[in-house]
Structure formats: C-alpha cells, structure tokens
Amino acid sequence: MTRLAPRWRQLWIGIVACYAATAWGSDAAAQGNKASTDANLTAKAVCESVVAWDLSRLDGAPTSITAAKLVAAANGTPEYCDISGYVQPQIQFQLRLPTKTWNGRYFQVGCGGFCGGVNIQNCGDVLAKDFAVSANNMGHVGHFLRDPLWGESEDARRDYGRRATHVSAIASKAIVEKFYGAKPAFSYFRGCSTGGREGLMEAQHYPGDFDGIIAGDPAFAGRLGAIANTWDAKYLLKPDNTPVMSDATLQVLHQAVIAACDGIDGVKDGIIMDPRACKFDVKTVRCKDGNEGATCLSEAQVAAALKVYDGPRNSRGERLFPGGETFGSEGAWKGDDRLTLADGAQRFLNFTPNPPTSFTYRDFDFDADIPKIKDALTRYDPVAPDTAPDLTAFEARGGKLILYHGWADQGVSPLNTLDYYAQVHTRQGGLDKTRNWFRLFMVPGMFHCRGGNAPNTFDFMPAVMAWVEKGEAPNGVVATQKDASGAVMRQRPLFAYPQFAAYDGKGDVNAAASWKAATPKKLTDDRIDWIFGPKATAPQTGEQ
Structure with missing residues (x-):
C-alpha cells in the first residue's frame, strides 16, 4: 500500500473520524455482536481517528477522548492503540487496544490506596496476551498514600466510592465496541486492596459489568x-x-x-x-x-x-x-x-x-x-452499615468471583474478609452452593497483597477465565516465593476455603506437589458480631 503524504494522511484520518462519529449509532447490528475469542481480531478504525469520536452523550458516562496514538509492538507486547480520556466530571482513564491481535476480551484493573493516578502499567501481563485493557484514576488526581485533598469535593468522594470503576467500564467497552465493530465476548476485573474493594463493589452494585472478578485483600475504605x-x-x-x-x-x-x-x-x-x-x-x-x-x-x-x-x-x-x-x-x-x-x-x-x-x-x-x-x-464500602452483602444478582447472571487474602495482612485484617464471605454464603444457599460461583483463597504468610516470608505470587487470571468460559471451577493455584535474584525458593498450592494445603509427610516441603488439599474437621462460623454488622439471620458463633 502506498504511504500517504502527511497532508493527505491527515485528511484521510479526518474522513475516517467523521464516519466513525456519525456511524456511532447507525451500525447497531454490528455493535450488537459479541467478538469471537482468540482469533487475532483487527481494528476497524484508524487509531488516531479515535480522538474525533463524540462520546459526550454516552448514557451514564459522558466521555471525552483526549489522545490516541499508535504504539509499535515490542518486548512481547503487541502493537496497540493507546487511548486517553476522561469521564464526566474528571475520571481519567487509559485504554490500550491491540490493533491486529485482539483476543475478544476486555480487562480492567483496580487501583490502590487513595488512587489518584492511572496505573495502566498493571495491565501489562494481560495486554501481552492480547486483551483490550483499561485503568482509571477513580475520579481525582493525587498521591495514592498521601493526603487526599480531593476529598473536599462531593463529586470526587462519590466517584472514589463506587462510580468511577463502573463508568470507566461503560466508556472503555463502548470504545472497544466501536474500535473493533464488536462487543467484548467476556469482561474481567482484577484488583487488590482498594482494587479488591472495587471488585466487590462491582459484583454487588453493578453485576453486569464483569463476567469474572478477582478481588484481593479488599480494603473497605469506610470502615x-x-x-x-x-x-x-x-x-x-x-x-x-x-x-x-x-x-x-x-x-x-x-x-x-x-x-x-x-x-x-x-x-x-x-x-x-x-x-x-x-x-x-x-x-x-x-x-x-x-x-x-x-x-x-x-x-x-x-x-x-x-x-x-x-x-x-x-x-x-x-x-x-x-x-x-x-x-x-x-x-x-x-x-x-x-x-x-x-x-x-x-x-x-x-x-x-x-x-x-x-x-x-x-x-x-x-x-x-x-x-x-x-x-x-x-x-x-460495598456493604453499607447494618446490612449484609447481597450478590444475588451477580450469581443469577452467571458471574464468577475469586476472592483472596493474605493471612498475615498488616493493612487489612483477613478476618474482615472471612466475615464477608461467611455473610454471603450463609444467605445465598450455603457454602457448597456458593462455591459454585464464589470461592475464597487464604494465603498463609502473605502480607497486604504481596510480600512476607512465604509463597506470595500467583496468577488467578487463567483460573477465572476457565471458570467463566468453560465452567471449570478453580480447585487450586500454585503460589511461588522467590529470592532476591529471582530464583524460586519454594512453591505451595492454595486451595479454596475452607480447604487448606496439608503436607503429605514425605515429599520435598518446598515443592507444591508435596502438599494436598485438606478440610478442617469442624467448620467454623466466621461471621463476627460488630457494631455495624448485619442483623443476624442465624446465631453467630464467630470470634467475638
């Protein structure tokens, strides 16, 4: 194909952009189709043309795209269109879309602490596998650990609470749909700490946003x-x-x-x-x-x-x-x-x-x-004071939820997560039924989201995908601990709670194969009676 001169190239981009903008509502039939998966799908729009799209009337999430540039493939990452924008009033987001190798799936990553920045870099492993990926700043600019001065704004409080994650998903998936001419076949979310809280917020309040959610060490910012x-x-x-x-x-x-x-x-x-x-x-x-x-x-x-x-x-x-x-x-x-x-x-x-x-x-x-x-x-918080978690809508639509927490978390007590899980399964059919769509993994020795003198790195993405797309529930995942040089020190399987890893008594204690799934002889009621806890539906016997 003949390379266009800069002037004609800009004219061509403008024509494509104009067509894209006017066609936003005219090709509903194409947009109603879900993408095929793992088919190396290609973009239907020129990357640079995206900045001209008018998303200001996007229902529930008025959006402005401020930049779009093509980034060449490098170091295992495919060529992608790097898109930046914001959702009203100031929820900044970044979206990276493979231009030639899209696998038909959408992925969104959560934030940490007070957020305040777009941590798109935490999508790198998933982008390398050809997902469309997105991240946002939760509605404000600031350091994720220092003073949240933005809290003076009622809008910023609202967006940090529950809106930013949801409307970013709306805006990002609308752009994905237009860029490829098809909706994502499956949508996934992953986050730890504040990101874990985002995941549980989505499951309860916006159950249609994601098919699979991985929520780690959820930090309920209110309590x-x-x-x-x-x-x-x-x-x-x-x-x-x-x-x-x-x-x-x-x-x-x-x-x-x-x-x-x-x-x-x-x-x-x-x-x-x-x-x-x-x-x-x-x-x-x-x-x-x-x-x-x-x-x-x-x-x-x-x-x-x-x-x-x-x-x-x-x-x-x-x-x-x-x-x-x-x-x-x-x-x-x-x-x-x-x-x-x-x-x-x-x-x-x-x-x-x-x-x-x-x-x-x-x-x-x-x-x-x-x-x-x-x-x-x-x-x-996902759960308001004096109420219990309600994930019935997420369960009903077939959503799958993986929750994990470090047993040695110094920032968020793992007992809070155990209480949350127990409040769900005691109200939604019992533990066995709940495990059909919601599983908890406790990580021995792990600090908040990472660290600790124990196997503390693992990848739940393949597990949640297999669960969502093939109906294969996760029986376990291997956690790894490495030394300062990156060499593997030891590995250990993580099993879905209340199961835990038990040593077989004869193998290498540092090898995952030497540990088997075990179940406690007596299951405990992990609900905890606290001042803003839900009104009990059954006698509570958890730690007081």
Missing part, C-alpha cells in the same frame, strides 16, 4: 479509613508519630510468634497456616523490668500489641471492626503509610463537612465520632 487504620495508628505510633516499635523490636515479637505457632500445622517452615489456631501470649515477651530490651518488649509495647491484635473497640467493649491484626503480620507493622492513611482519611474523607485544619487522627473519638462516619461507610 478502614474511619476506624481500623485510625486504631492501629493510635497504638503503633507515638504522639510524635514515630513508631512505638523499631524494626528490631517487631522482629523480636514476630519471631516469638513464629516459634510458638509455626509447628501447629505439622511443618516448621516459618509459616503460620491459620493464625486463628495460634494462642500466643504476648506477655511472654515482656521485659522483666518493663523497659525495652534487645530480646524483649517494654510494657507499653506489649500493651500496644495487645490492642492491635484485638482490634478496634469502643469504651463499652463493642467491636467497631470485624477483627484485628493477625499473628504472623508483625514484620510489616512499621509501614510508612500508618500515619498518612489514617490522618488523610479522617481529615478529608470521613466527615461532612471536613473537620478544622488542626484536626488529626488522634482527635477521633471511638465513642462520640462513630455515628458521624456512618455516611463514609455507606459511600465507600
């Missing part, structure tokens, strides 16, 4: 930012906001916990299989004179540890959050985000109107202020 993060900061930080415990002291505590509980599962490997089985007494590591020592904790440090293990309570002893820090998470308690997550949420997100500029997280009153932040929980 965390308003309650749990503030509680942990109060006890793990001194009045000057320096850590109560140094790295060395945290390791003393962590190693004492490991020594006491590591072997409960029959294998001494530095990993606690289920922290609930650990009955460690923190007071056993208190220095005799009450002061901090090289191999023991001070009286104040022991008291702080007891508070965060137990979790938030008011002066009447009522639980304010479903659980506290778990045994095995101590090595990550000294996070740099302890202060910023707690202080930022309390100053800019939780109260209406925002408190005075002098207000800090230490001014939060766990008695008087709890009723004042119910609106924040309603706005930011």
Whole structure:
C-alpha cells in the first residue's frame, strides 16, 4: 500500500473520524455482536481517528477522548492503540487496544490506596496476551498514600466510592465496541486492596459489568479509613508519630510468634497456616523490668500489641471492626503509610463537612465520632452499615468471583474478609452452593497483597477465565516465593476455603506437589458480631 503524504494522511484520518462519529449509532447490528475469542481480531478504525469520536452523550458516562496514538509492538507486547480520556466530571482513564491481535476480551484493573493516578502499567501481563485493557484514576488526581485533598469535593468522594470503576467500564467497552465493530465476548476485573474493594463493589452494585472478578485483600475504605487504620495508628505510633516499635523490636515479637505457632500445622517452615489456631501470649515477651530490651518488649509495647491484635473497640467493649491484626503480620507493622492513611482519611474523607485544619487522627473519638462516619461507610464500602452483602444478582447472571487474602495482612485484617464471605454464603444457599460461583483463597504468610516470608505470587487470571468460559471451577493455584535474584525458593498450592494445603509427610516441603488439599474437621462460623454488622439471620458463633 502506498504511504500517504502527511497532508493527505491527515485528511484521510479526518474522513475516517467523521464516519466513525456519525456511524456511532447507525451500525447497531454490528455493535450488537459479541467478538469471537482468540482469533487475532483487527481494528476497524484508524487509531488516531479515535480522538474525533463524540462520546459526550454516552448514557451514564459522558466521555471525552483526549489522545490516541499508535504504539509499535515490542518486548512481547503487541502493537496497540493507546487511548486517553476522561469521564464526566474528571475520571481519567487509559485504554490500550491491540490493533491486529485482539483476543475478544476486555480487562480492567483496580487501583490502590487513595488512587489518584492511572496505573495502566498493571495491565501489562494481560495486554501481552492480547486483551483490550483499561485503568482509571477513580475520579481525582493525587498521591495514592498521601493526603487526599480531593476529598473536599462531593463529586470526587462519590466517584472514589463506587462510580468511577463502573463508568470507566461503560466508556472503555463502548470504545472497544466501536474500535473493533464488536462487543467484548467476556469482561474481567482484577484488583487488590482498594482494587479488591472495587471488585466487590462491582459484583454487588453493578453485576453486569464483569463476567469474572478477582478481588484481593479488599480494603473497605469506610470502615478502614474511619476506624481500623485510625486504631492501629493510635497504638503503633507515638504522639510524635514515630513508631512505638523499631524494626528490631517487631522482629523480636514476630519471631516469638513464629516459634510458638509455626509447628501447629505439622511443618516448621516459618509459616503460620491459620493464625486463628495460634494462642500466643504476648506477655511472654515482656521485659522483666518493663523497659525495652534487645530480646524483649517494654510494657507499653506489649500493651500496644495487645490492642492491635484485638482490634478496634469502643469504651463499652463493642467491636467497631470485624477483627484485628493477625499473628504472623508483625514484620510489616512499621509501614510508612500508618500515619498518612489514617490522618488523610479522617481529615478529608470521613466527615461532612471536613473537620478544622488542626484536626488529626488522634482527635477521633471511638465513642462520640462513630455515628458521624456512618455516611463514609455507606459511600465507600460495598456493604453499607447494618446490612449484609447481597450478590444475588451477580450469581443469577452467571458471574464468577475469586476472592483472596493474605493471612498475615498488616493493612487489612483477613478476618474482615472471612466475615464477608461467611455473610454471603450463609444467605445465598450455603457454602457448597456458593462455591459454585464464589470461592475464597487464604494465603498463609502473605502480607497486604504481596510480600512476607512465604509463597506470595500467583496468577488467578487463567483460573477465572476457565471458570467463566468453560465452567471449570478453580480447585487450586500454585503460589511461588522467590529470592532476591529471582530464583524460586519454594512453591505451595492454595486451595479454596475452607480447604487448606496439608503436607503429605514425605515429599520435598518446598515443592507444591508435596502438599494436598485438606478440610478442617469442624467448620467454623466466621461471621463476627460488630457494631455495624448485619442483623443476624442465624446465631453467630464467630470470634467475638
């Protein structure tokens, strides 16, 4: 084909763009068709022409495309059209569309912390497999861990809460449909932390957006930012906001916990299989004179540890959050985000109107202020106060949900996720029935979303795709731990809860094949009675 001169090339692009814009509503028949999968589908539009498309009347998600450029194939990534834009009022998104090799599927990635940026780079592994991929900034610009000044805006609060993920999916899939002349055959979402919360929000409030959802270590921004993060900061930080415990002291505590509980599962490997089985007494590591020592904790440090293990309570002893820090998470308690997550949420997100500029997280009153932040929980969390999760619509449409959580998560208590899962399956037909469409995987030794001295990297994308497209439920996935050089140290299978990995007693303890699925002799009721929990439909026997 003869290469067009720049002037004629621009004219041609304009003609194509004009046709694309006028044809937006005229080729409904073509747009109503779902794409075939794994067929190396090619674009029906010139990449650069996309900027001229008028999406300002897109129902529910008025959209403007601000840039589109063609990016050459490189390093295992196919040639793609890189599209940027925003959904009203300011939900910035980025969309990357393979131009010659689209596999017929759409993928959207979640964000982290307070978000504020478009983390399209977290789609790289999926783009390399020829998905159309998208990411967004959840409606505002800012650092994902520092002060969320944008919280002064009611629109920004709304979009961060539940709207941004949904309307980004609407806009992105509309562009995908026009670009290829067909709708995605299947749509997938993956996210951890805030992204995990996004996934559960989608499943409950917008069940038609995604066929398969992977939600990890879900950080419910309302109950965390308003309650749990503030509680942990109060006890793990001194009045000057320096850590109560140094790295060395945290390791003393962590190693004492490991020594006491590591072997409960029959294998001494530095990993606690289920922290609930650990009955460690923190007071056993208190220095005799009450002061901090090289191999023991001070009286104040022991008291702080007891508070965060137990979790938030008011002066009447009522639980304010479903659980506290778990045994095995101590090595990550000294996070740099302890202060910023707690202080930022309390100053800019939780109260209406925002408190005075002098207000800090230490001014939060766990008695008087709890009723004042119910609106924040309603706005930011998938489940509103005093209600239970309701995923009946997602189940009815055939959606598949994989939820995972690190047992040693220092940022979000895994007990919160266990409570969530139990609230779902006790109301939607029981555990066995729920496992037909919703499975939970607990990851021993893993910190928040990653890290920890345990196998903590894994890929649930093939599993959720097989479940959605072939009806093959995930029986397990292999987790891997690598050393600093990238060499594999050990692998271990993760099985769907309540099953867990049990050592076969004879193989290489670091090999996944040496671990088999086991089921607890007695299943527990994982629901937790807390101040904003749902009204029980059956007696609750979970941890109190």
